[in-house]
Amino acid sequence: MKWLASWIWGDGEASPRNEWRCFRKTFDVPSAGAAESASLTITADSRYVLYVNGTQLGRGPVRSWPFEQSYDTYEVGHLLKPGEKNTIAVLVLHFGVSTFYYVRGRGGLLAQLEYEDGTVAIATDGTWATAKHLGQHPRSPRMSCQQGFAEYVDATAWDKDWITTEYADTEWSNAVVLGPVGMEPWTKLKPRDIPMLTEETVYPVRVESLAKVKSFKLTTVIDVRAAMIPGSEDHANPLQFTGYVATTIRASHAGRATLGFLAWGECLRACSLNGEVVEMKRFYGVTPERYVDVELSQGDNLLLIDVSGTMHHGKLQIGVYAEDPAQFEFVSPLPRFAEQSAFCSIGPFDYHVNIDHQSNREIDWEDEAYKEILGAVKQAEHLERYAERLRAIELKYISEADVFSLCVWKKDNVKLAVPAQLHNAVIPNIEAGVVPVFDGYDTEILLDFGKEYSGYLSFEVEAAEGTILDWYGFEYMSGEYRQETYGLDHTLRYVCRSGRQSYVTPIRRGFRYLALTVRNASAVPVKIYGVSFSQSNYPVAEVGRFECSDPLLNDIWEISRHTTKLCMEDTFVDCPAYEQTFWVGDSRNEALVSNYLYGVQDILKRCLRLVPGSKHQTPLYADQVPSGWSSVIPNWTFFWAIACSEYYEQTADKAFATEMYDHIRFTMDHYLQKIDDSGLFNVKGWNLLDWSPIDQPNDGIVTHQNVFLVQTLRVTAAMGKLAGDAEGTARFGEAADRLSAAINEQLWDEDKQAYIDCIHADGRRSTVLSMQTQVVASLTGVAQGARKQVIDGYLFNPPSEFVQIGSPFMSFFYYEALAKVGGVSLILDDIRKNYGNMIDHGATTCWEQYPNFLENRANADMLTRSHCHAWSSAPAYFLGREALGVRSLAPGWSVVEIAPLPCGLKWARGSVPHPSGGRIDVSWSADESSKTMKLSVSYPSDVTVNIKLPEGYEGEIKETKLGRSL
Structure with a gap:
């Protein structure tokens, strides 16, 4: 594309915090036919909403690395009015902070309107009008460390008609031209590679x-993280620091009051009121809610809060309540800060940004210079003793109200x-x-x-x-x-x-x-x-279907389908509520489910291509992208490489496999550097596989990671063969063999007849045995011979002393392992048990966790953190693959097997999308007592299909071949 447009923004900060900025351009459209077909190309940092003549046309752009900024193109001819004035209006939401789905750039808008004959009608330049959206409160609090900001809009302060042609923008300013296409940080522009999302x-x-209801009379949220640590808005890494926040609660009447802190376990290490330390035993409420009843004097009451800790979010939420007629306000404890802010900070005394794949130091939590302050500050003027570390907290970090606390408490x-x-x-x-x-x-x-x-x-x-x-x-x-x-x-x-x-x-x-x-x-x-x-989700047709004689399985399949759809945005995401983040490892399983439901491939292709963009953060590749959190879960990188191979198996797209092999080879070369002298993979990182108390330390030799690395090296060798890299094929294959041998030599406990969970960094062998480790040893083929027989026995009868599976995500691998060893009946039983529990509790989507395990024990009613998590949608895959029996035997599904397994079901029917188009329909009924089955199958005629009745069954097969449409 030939760009004539320039990047534009407004006066002020390059990357303002939570700013909504409006842009307008009014122009004439010729009355002749030139505008009958017109296209508008647009992108922005961070997000935009586009209007043409008052009609909302679209939202974007899709998430991308700033050095690979994505742009969108819309057909707009049908919205233009020939011979009249027309207006394009754009609302740009600039985050001004890095999140788990956005890396901080700077504010900017780029747009260009072209007619069919190639004429550029308008392009962003200094003639565009711009203004801040004055109705939006930029001081609203962060949603979470994963996301941007909560929303606070005052409709009295902004004219909703600003998007129309009739609106008078005479008081707006001219946009500031930042530079041409190719400028930093958007050095490369890429066209959108997936369709526009739905809006149903x-x-x-x-x-x-x-x-x-009645709630707090006074609330606020302070972004302590950003206020304390300069530069923390440029990344989303966790950090640790020591310091304090001070304010004064001014009360109209003396009396009893309740102070509330809803800080999710952060920013409340200790506090004092009017110089008296409030003992933590006085606080009540179930964590993360913490409340304390206090006596407030009429007038000013000094509140000093120790906000030290290790944190990702870093939000301090404060609420004050008392019965009428008491009224409250926050005021500065020091007159010299009164015009700047009602809050001041002392510190940080020490801080450190934690990056989980690097060596991190622990700060001094017992530093006397820091610890003495809580007891030493008896009145406001005592704060001046710490003038060198004392400063007013900027207003932009202080919210006018904490709407969340008002709604919850x-x-x-x-x-x-x-x-x-x-x-x-x-x-x-x-x-x-x-x-x-x-x-x-x-x-x-x-x-x-x-x-x-x-x-x-x-x-x-x-x-x-x-x-x-x-x-x-x-x-x-x-x-x-x-x-x-x-x-x-x-x-x-x-x-x-x-x-x-x-x-x-x-x-x-x-x-x-x-x-x-x-x-x-x-x-x-x-x-x-x-x-x-x-x-709003990635546009999909409901091609995949499943129904059987067990109503419970039907309900479970449906919640799996709905969950998967909700978690298909511009990438696969973990959940639509808490994070909306593209977690690389989650997407491997989500893609397999999607293959059996929707058969779409562009979204996965986009996901796989985003991952190598993180190599500027780490050559091991990050576990969520594009993200400001430079975090590594080695298994997630392994699952990404495996997903690249599975994409080839699904599509037979050899060119894409070759493209991705270069990136896989790059990171695997760096992973091989983490093989220590023992021959085992030894790494510092977030060594996660399951939400359960398995022994998976963040430093040392973790067995499940070593085992998955073996599988990944074998996948890399196979991808190398496709790419014509004979040297790489041999090298990675040999590395897999050496690592597998080392695992079996050093991580097998002969006495306990199981693989141990890990060897700690200090050399201690783990005493923990887990089902997770045994499952992956069986699944990947690392366990062989007599050991595999033992391990496969555990799959059917998990020993009670082993750590049990704690999440539906881990169950996916368990089901894969069971399917390989003829345990499909057990898969269905496990689905009925664990997912049936979700149905019993009214679930309409699949939970992130199984109930009442480690993270939920503080509250028995809390069944799971996230109630919609696509890493948990396994049933929609396994019911189609095993109960219907539809599975691919060759790349691109050119050869397909239909081999249903009744497993106690009387009948089942459904459809599975074929990646080349069309679908495979299967319907069967079975009589277990007579061992007979009636099986009906239809499929595209250019697919080779092998149809098998279950072992020991006889019956009739009806086969229908469907021609391809042109």
């Missing part, structure tokens, strides 16, 4: 509950029957639902969408100016228990203008339940005309 409107199914929560008319709020196109208002209380309405979705919230209301609508989405509730999303601020505060109005959020969220709390309501009733949600 869904609605709540009912009003779940109504309540009148309730001093009073009085449940009420839902009036019939309020259900109108969830039924589109009828009379509005009127929100009841209660004197002295806020009103909470809880909406249920019936299942989890991922996308963009919309609503239409009528209200008085200044009415506050606080929206908060979460995934799970059961009876009185509501699983609050600690560590994730999925809130939207919307301050109403007067009258009827609508709003569409530009920020993606995932949830099932949506709580609306109406605050500051006046005598004018608040009317809800509609709430809807735009489900």
Whole structure:
């Protein structure tokens, strides 16, 4: 493409924190036919929403490394008005911080409109008008370390018609030209390599509950991480530091008050109030909620908080509550900071950025210069003793309100029957639902969408100016228990203008339940005309199907399908709520599931190509990309290489296999450098496989990693053969053999007849035996001969003394191993047990974890962290592959086997997509007592199909070949 456009932005910071900036260009379109076909090419840093003549056309760009910035192209001829003034408007959301799906660049917009004849009608330059979106509060808190910012919009401060041609932008400024295409940090531009995501409107199914509530009177969130550590916004690595935050709570009346901290275990090591240390035993509430009742004096009360720790998020959340008539505000404890901020920091005394694949030092948590402060500061003026480390916290790091805490913590929560008319709020196109208002209380309405979705919230209301609508989405509730999303601020505060109005959020969220709390309501009733949600995912057709005689398996297959779809965005992502992150290892399993459901390949191809971009962070490749967290899980890199090979098996795309081999060879050469003198793989990293108490230290020789490295080296050798690299094929094959021999020599415990979990960095042999280690030894072929017979026995009868499987992700590998040794019946039984438990609890998507294991023990009601996690969608793959019996025997599915296994089922039917188009349909019924089966199969005619009845069965086979369409 020939670019005439320049990168543009506004005055001020190059990379402002959480800035929404609006751009407009009004232009004439000729009345002749030149504009009948026109295309608009656009990209932005960080995200954009595009409007043409007031119509929203698209969102983007897809996530990418800044040095490979992706751009989108839209057909816009149908929206242009020949012979009239036309307007292109763009809302750009610049994060200004690195996340788990974005590496900090700088603010910028690039756009170009071309007619069919090649004429460039408009291009971004200094004539475009720009202004900050004054209704958006840039001081809203971070959603999480993985994501950007929560949303706070004041509709009274911004004209919604700014996207239209009629809007007068005379008070806007001219855009600032940054430079041409190819400038830093966007040195290379790449066209979008996947289709635009869907936007399918869904609605709540009912009003779940109504309540009148009271919460904190005063709240704030402080980004302690960014305030304490300069440069921390440029990366998303965890860090550790020692330091304090101080403020004054000014109370209108003396009396008893509650201080609340909802900091997800961070930023609350200790605190003092008016010079008295608050003993931690006085705090109550289930972690991460911590509350303490205190006596506040009338006037100023000094609050000093030790915020030291090791943290990723680094958010300090503070709430203050007392009965009326007390009112509160935060004010600076020092007059010299009064005009700058209500908060000041002392420190850091020491800090260190942790990178898990490098050597990290531990800071001095017992440093007396740091520790003495909590007891030494008795009154505000004592802070001046530490002037060299004392500074006001910038306002941009301090939020005006903590909407999350206001939605979660309730001093009073009085449940009420839902009036019939309020259900109108969830039924589109009828009379509005009127929100009841209660004197002295806020009103909470809880909406249920019936299942989890991922996308963009919309609503239409009528209200008085200044009415506050606080929206908060979460995934799970059961009876009185509501699983609050600690560590994730999925809130939207919307301050109403007067009258009827609508709003569409530009920020993606995932949830099932949506709580609306109406605050500051006046005598004018608040009317809800509609709430809807735009489900947004990679566009897929529902090709894959499965149904059988067991209704439970049918329900499980459905939640697996829905989960996979929700986690297909511009890449595969782990979950639509907590992270929205492309975790490299997760995507290998997700891709196999997707192959049996949707048969699409572009999304996986895009995922695989993104990974090598992380080599500037580490030659071992990062475990989530593109990301500001330079983190390595070796297994995740191994799974990526295996997925590259499986992509070839799925598509027979030899050119792509050759392309990826170069990257696989690069990182495997670096992994081989981690083979120590013992001949084993010994690495410092995040040595993860499963969420369970297996012995997998982050430094040392971890058996499951060594075993998966053997498999990866063999995959690399095979890819080398495809690429014509004879030397590499031999070298990696020999390395795999040597490593396998070393594992069997040093990591097998002959007395216990099992592979140990690890050898620690100090040389200690692990005493832990786990099913995880035995599973991968069987699956990868490292276990051979008599040892494999022993290990395969464990697959069928897991010893009780072994650490058991703790996540559906690990179950995927367990099922793979079972399928190889004839354990399909056990796969179905395990699916019924573990996924059936999800169904019993009303799951509409697959959970990240199995319930009541390590991370959930603080709260028995918390069944899992994330209730929608695509790494858990194994049933949709194994039911199609084993119960229907559809599996590929050759690259590109040119040869396919149909070999169903009844395993107690009376019948099953379904479809599996073929990667070249079309599908394979299978339907069978079986009589176990007579060992007979009726099997019907249809498939594309150019596919060679081998059809097999189960061993010991007789019956009839009906076979239909379908011609290819042109």
